Amino acid sequence: xxxxxxxxxxxxxxxxxxxxDVLAVHDLSLAVAPGEFFxxxxxxxxxxxxxxxxxxxxxxxxxxxxxxxxxAMQGIPPFHxxxxxxxQDYALFPHMTxxxxxxxxxxxxxxSREAADQRAAQALELVQLPDVSARRPRQLSGGQxxxxxxxxxxxxxxxxxxxxxxxxxxxxxxxxxMQLELKAMQQRLGxxxxxxxxxxxxxxxxxxxxxxxHEGRLLQIGTPAEIYDEPxxxxxxxxxxxxxxxxxRLETLSAGHGLVRTHGSDLRLMGVVPKERVSPGxxxxxTIRPEKLTLLPKEARSGEEPGDxxxxxxxxxxxxxxxxxxxxxxxxxxxxxxxxxxxxxLQNYGARYDTTYAVGEPxxxxxxxxxxxxxxx
Amino acid sequence: xxxxxxxxxxxxxLWLATPTLFWLxxxxxxxxxxxxxxxxxxxxxxxxxxxxxxxxxYERTLGIFSPxxxxxxxxxxxxxxxxxxxxxxxxxxxxxxxxxxxxxxxLFLVILPFWTNFLIRTxxxxxxxxxxxxxxxxxxxxxxxxxxxxxxxxxxxxxxGMVYGFLPFMVLxxxxxxxxxxxxxxxxxxDLGANDWRAFWRVVLPLTMPGVLAGSxxxxxxxxxxxxxxxxxxxxxxxxxxxxxxxxFGGSGNMPLGSAMSVVMMSVxxxxxxxxxxxxxxxxxADGR
Ligand SMILES: Nc1ncnc2c1ncn2[C@@H]1O[C@H](COP(=O)(O)OP(=O)(O)OP(=O)(O)O)[C@@H](O)[C@H]1O
Ligand SMILES: [Mg+2]
Numbered sequence: 061x062x063x064x065x066x067x068x069x070x071x072x073x074x075x076x077x078x079x080x081d082v083l084a085v086h087d088l089s090l091a092v093a094p095g096e097f098f099x100x101x102x103x104x105x106x107x108x109x110x111x112x113x114x115x116x117x118x119x120x121x122x123x124x125x126x127x128x129x130x131x132a133m134q135g136i137p138p139f140h141x142x143x144x145x146x147x148q149d150y151a152l153f154p155h156m157t158x159x160x161x162x163x164x165x166x167x168x169x170x171x172s173r174e175a176a177d178q179r180a181a182q183a184l185e186l187v188q189l190p191d192v193s194a195r196r197p198r199q200l201s202g203g204q205x206x207x208x209x210x211x212x213x214x215x216x217x218x219x220x221x222x223x224x225x226x227x228x229x230x231x232x233x234x235x236x237x238m239q240l241e242l243k244a245m246q247q248r249l250g251x252x253x254x255x256x257x258x259x260x261x262x263x264x265x266x267x268x269x270x271x272x273x274h275e276g277r278l279l280q281i282g283t284p285a286e287i288y289d290e291p292x293x294x295x296x297x298x299x300x301x302x303x304x305x306x307x308x309r310l311e312t313l314s315a316g317h318g319l320v321r322t323h324g325s326d327l328r329l330m331g332v333v334p335k336e337r338v339s340p341g342x343x344x345x346x347t348i349r350p351e352k353l354t355l356l357p358k359e360a361r362s363g364e365e366p367g368d369x370x371x372x373x374x375x376x377x378x379x380x381x382x383x384x385x386x387x388x389x390x391x392x393x394x395x396x397x398x399x400x401x402x403x404x405x406l407q408n409y410g411a412r413y414d415t416t417y418a419v420g421e422p423x424x425x426x427x428x429x430x431x432x433x434x435x436x437x
Numbered sequence: 438x439x440x441x442x443x444x445x446x447x448x449x450x451l452w453l454a455t456p457t458l459f460w461l462x463x464x465x466x467x468x469x470x471x472x473x474x475x476x477x478x479x480x481x482x483x484x485x486x487x488x489x490x491x492x493x494x495y496e497r498t499l500g501i502f503s504p505x506x507x508x509x510x511x512x513x514x515x516x517x518x519x520x521x522x523x524x525x526x527x528x529x530x531x532x533x534x535x536x537x538x539x540x541x542x543x544l545f546l547v548i549l550p551f552w553t554n555f556l557i558r559t560x561x562x563x564x565x566x567x568x569x570x571x572x573x574x575x576x577x578x579x580x581x582x583x584x585x586x587x588x589x590x591x592x593x594x595x596x597x598g599m600v601y602g603f604l605p606f607m608v609l610x611x612x613x614x615x616x617x618x619x620x621x622x623x624x625x626x627x628d629l630g631a632n633d634w635r636a637f638w639r640v641v642l643p644l645t646m647p648g649v650l651a652g653s654x655x656x657x658x659x660x661x662x663x664x665x666x667x668x669x670x671x672x673x674x675x676x677x678x679x680x681x682x683x684x685x686f687g688g689s690g691n692m693p694l695g696s697a698m699s700v701v702m703m704s705v706x707x708x709x710x711x712x713x714x715x716x717x718x719x720x721x722x723a724d725g726r
Contacts, residue, residue, distance in 0.1 A: 118624055138627040151625040155643045164639075165629035216629065 063130050064091035065220045065252040066098075066115055066143075071124030073110050073276075084110040086276040087124070092220065095250045097243065099263035102273030103299065108256040109148070111273070112222050115254065117141045129219055139168070144213035146223040150205050152197035158184070158208050159193035165216040183215035184208075186245070203234050210242075214249070221246075223255045227262065239265050260300045264288070272296045288349075292334040294435045297347045304353075304402040306346040310434060313340050317372075318434040320346050325398020329374065331432030343437045350405040352431035355380075355392060355417055356424040374427040380417045392417060394425060476696035484685075486693045494697035502681065502698065509678040510705065512592060513660035516599040517607075520656045521649065523600070524607035528648070531608075532615040544612065547605050555602060559669045562598055563589055566670075590672030598670035599660055606659075607652035614648025650717050658706055678702055 073085040085107040092098045100108045113119040114126055117138035126133040128142060144165070152161050159180050166176035184190050187207040197205055206226060213221055226242075227235045243266045246253050257263050263270045264284040271281045272295075279293045280286075291297035294305070306329065308322040318333040318340075331346050338344055356375065378394040381401060389407045396402065404425065417423050476494055478486030498506070531543040550558060565571045566588035573585040588594055622644065626636035642649075664679040671677070678698060685695025 116628060118627070137632075138624070139630045139632050143628075145625075145628045147621060147625060147628075149621070151619075151621045153622060153625070153640060153644075164626070164631075168630035168635065212629070 062094060064127075065094050065096070065129055066090075066092040066254060067125075067127040067130075068111070068115070069125045069127070071111070071114060071121045071126060073107070073114060073119060074122040083276055085114070085121075088273075088276075088278045089124075090271055090278060090281060092252050092254055095252055097246050097253045097255065097266055097268045099255045099257060099267035099270045100273060101257055101260060101263040101270050101299075103258055106273040107276040108258070108273055109224055112145070112224050112254060112256050115220070116143055116145050116222055142219040143222055144216050144218040146206075146209045146213050146221065146226045148224045148226070148228060150197070150209035152205060152208055152212070154197055156196075157193065158189075158195055158197065158200070161197065161208060162193075162212045162215055165212065169216070179215055180211070183211040186214065187211045202229050203238070206230060206238065210245075214251070218251065220252050220254060223253060225257055226255075228257075235262070242266065264300075272299060274299070290332075290334065291347070291433060291435065294345050294347070294437065297433065297435065301349065302403070303347050303349050306400060306402070307437065308344060308346060310338055310340050310342050310344045313338070317429055318344070320344055320434060322346070322398070322400060325396060325400050327376070327396060327398070327400065329427060329432065330372065330429035331434040332430060333434045338434055338436055345435045345437050346432055347435060348402070348427070348432040350391065350403040351389070351407070352428065353402065353404040354426040355394070355404055355406060356426055358422045358424060360424060372429045374425075374429075376425045376427060378423055378425045380419050380421050380423060383417065383419060390416065394423065396425070472696045472699055475693050476700050478693045480691045480693050484687075484690045484692050486696075491693075494691075494694045495701070497694060498697045498701050502678075505676065505681055506678050506698075506701065506705070508592070509661055509663075509702075512595055512599065512677065513657050513663075515596060516603060516660045517653050517657040519596070519600045520604050520607035521653060524604055524652060525611055525649070528608045528611035529615050532612050532618075544609075547608050550605065556665060556669075559598055559602070559666055562601060563594075563669055566594060566597065589670050591674045592671065594670035594672070595663075595667050595675040595677070598666040599663060602666060603656040603660060606655040610651035610655065611645065611648040614645040614651075618645055647717070650713060654710065654713050658710065661706055662702060 068088055068090050071085060071088045072083070075082040075084055088107075088111060090098070100111060102108055110119060114121050115128070115133075117133065117136060133141060152158075153164070156164070159177060162180035162183050163171075163173075163176035166179055167173070171179070181190070181193065184193055187210050189204060189207045189211065192200060192204060192208075197208065200208065206229075209226070227238050230238060239262060242253075255263075255267065264287075267284060269281060269283055270287050272279045272287060272293075274293075274295045280291065280296045282290070287296060288300055291300065297303050298305070306320075306322050306327075308320040308327075308329070310333075311319045311321050311328070313319075313333055316333055317330055318338065320329050320331060321327070322329060329346055331348070355378075358377075360375075376396060378396055380392055381395050382393040384391045385408075387408070389405045392404045392406065393401055394404055402425070475486040477490045477492070479489060479491050479493075481487040527547075531540055531547075534540045534543065563570070567573070568585040568587065568589075570588075572588065573582070576582045577585065588597070618641065622640050623636050626640045631639060662679045662682075663677060664683055667675050667677040667680050682695045682698045682702070685691045685698065
């Protein structure tokens with residue numbers, strides 16, 4: 061990787077409180093490559109905003125180091141950092157016009173009023189909002205304010221743009237549209253974005269890479285596909301999309317595949333073990349996405365012998381417990397015996413696959429070891 | 438909410454205000470009209486007014502008494518300025534305390550003086566500052582002075598007394614403004630390259646201007662007509678227009694002259710209030726409110 065635009069090295073942030081201290085960010089390391097769209101994803105209170113504020117310079121790390129384009133930011137105030145922020149509620153100055161808002165950064169940088177106004181007008185055009193420059197922020201819709209906030213930050217040509225849930229206040233339709241626009245703009249400008257969101261779909265849609273945070277820790281960094289298909293942590297698997305969890309104990313481990321004996325019933329299921337995280341004997345969780353499971357009629361046979369320990373594919377006898385039709389696909393709750401239950405999603409292709417399963421009907425569940433993950437509990 | 442209010446007739450619910458309106462009519466509007474009428478009358482033997490009507494009192498007010506009017510305006514302006522320069526930082530300090538307990542305590546201390554009669558407090562100030570008072574006494578005893586500093590019985594004394602007396606009226610409205618101020622705007626200004634100084638002038642001050650204007654009005658207007666403080670702290674050399682007016686209503690005074698002075702003073706204050714209102718309206722429009 062070339063020199064990162066932003067680098068965090070073992071950064072921790074502790075807020076001292078009267079009753080107790082809050083460890084908002086814990087030993088967080090990440091690097092954002094030039095031109096990269098990096099999303100920080102996590103539930104409320106996990107420390108996303110705090111991380112962003114440490115990059116911007118509003119908070120000082122308790123430990124660790126923040127570097128921007130290779131320069132350590134220790135002791136450098138926000139107004140001397142080559143980054144700009146789009147704030148969660150935009151924080152547009154209410155006493156200034158849109159033009160004055162957008163020109164503010166340029167004026168602070170010493171540009172003349174004329175030059176600043178001209179560049180502000182260009183920036184407003186960039187965000188497709190050329191006609192509102194004489195208005196006050198209060199006279200704009202939420203979506204327009206969002207664009208002004210974007211223009212106000214981008215006009216300064218920052219090395220990195222920091223965005224804190226910039227679309228959080230918009231309705232769903234507008235949000236979807238802005239997601240695409242933002243992504244397109246980021247690619248056109250080639251500025252790296254650090255984008256904070258708690259919306260996994262938003263992160264998946266926009267980001268080149270996602271960092272998933274939980275309780276102040278960065279659990280996994282990866283492309284959307286890696287995060288979705290190859291979670292290395294139970295929380296990550298749970299937070300992104302829908303998934304099944306089966307608890308058990310790891311029996312054997314070979315060539316990256318682990319055999320898990322589930323608790324309760326003595327099913328033995330195979331899954332991929334993420335690098336050297338788990339060793340035999342450990343309590344583990346098997347996770348597999350509902351759409352990566354398949355139901356077959358009771359009498360069907362797969363290519364391999366079912367149920368064999370070590371086989372990459374298992375066929376397990378199951379009973380359908382509940383079904384729900386949700387348009388594009390149908391969800392089946394199926395019982396594996398021993399009180400275990402998993403969700404299966406089958407796509408509704410149409411007449412070709414008209415096999416459906418009624419409640420109470422016996423069937424077979426196809427389990428692909430390559431799609432299952434063995435995670436530490 | 439706004440729509441609901443707009444739909445109402447302007448006079449609907451007026452009866453809610455009638456007790457106050459009646460009170461003001463009898464004890465404010467009528468006396469005021471009386472003063473206005475008397476100001477154009479000739480002085481009678483008993484210091485009251487009689488016909489014929491004349492403009493001579495206005496001539497005297499704007500003539501020989503205008504220096505005192507100017508002095509009053511100047512001291513009031515200076516009082517306002519000093520209160521602003523001390524009150525703004527104080528209000529800022531108080532409203533940025535994290536703990537609500539500390540904030541309440543500070544506010545309590547600001548209004549604590551109101552619990553004691555203003556006259557008594559001013560006497561106490563005088564006791565501190567007089568030639569033979571506490572401060573001069575200590576400085577003389579320590580040998581730091583050969584003769585007492587003249588801290589009272591002049592305009593300086595009036596200024597000290599007025600700033601002391603009116604400071605809370607400046608602090609409270611500014612406190613309310615800063616309290617409401619959203620400090621994320623400061624983050625935004627910093628983010629866009631403004632240092633603390635520029636963030637203050639470009640963002641904090643404009644957005645807390647309503648408090649500054651309200652505080653200034655609350656200090657300036659009563660300062661112009663101040664009566665007690667000039668008497669106790671100013672002596673003969675510190676007399677202001679309020680004292681001059683009061684003197685005209687005594688036995689050997691001149692009520693028409695006093696009335697004319699009152700009308701002039703009120704007009705000046707009203708003019709300044711109008712200016713204040715215009716500024717406020719202007720900044721309100723600037724805020725898009
Ligand atoms: N100034 C502060 N003082 C004390 N604690 C703080 C402060 N700022 C944040 N915290 C705490 O740090 C933790 C992380 O907060 P942060 O705002 O970074 O979360 P977040 O991931 O942005 O959440 P959200 O999605 O709700 O915005 C929280 O527990 C929060 O209460
Ligand atoms: Mg946040």
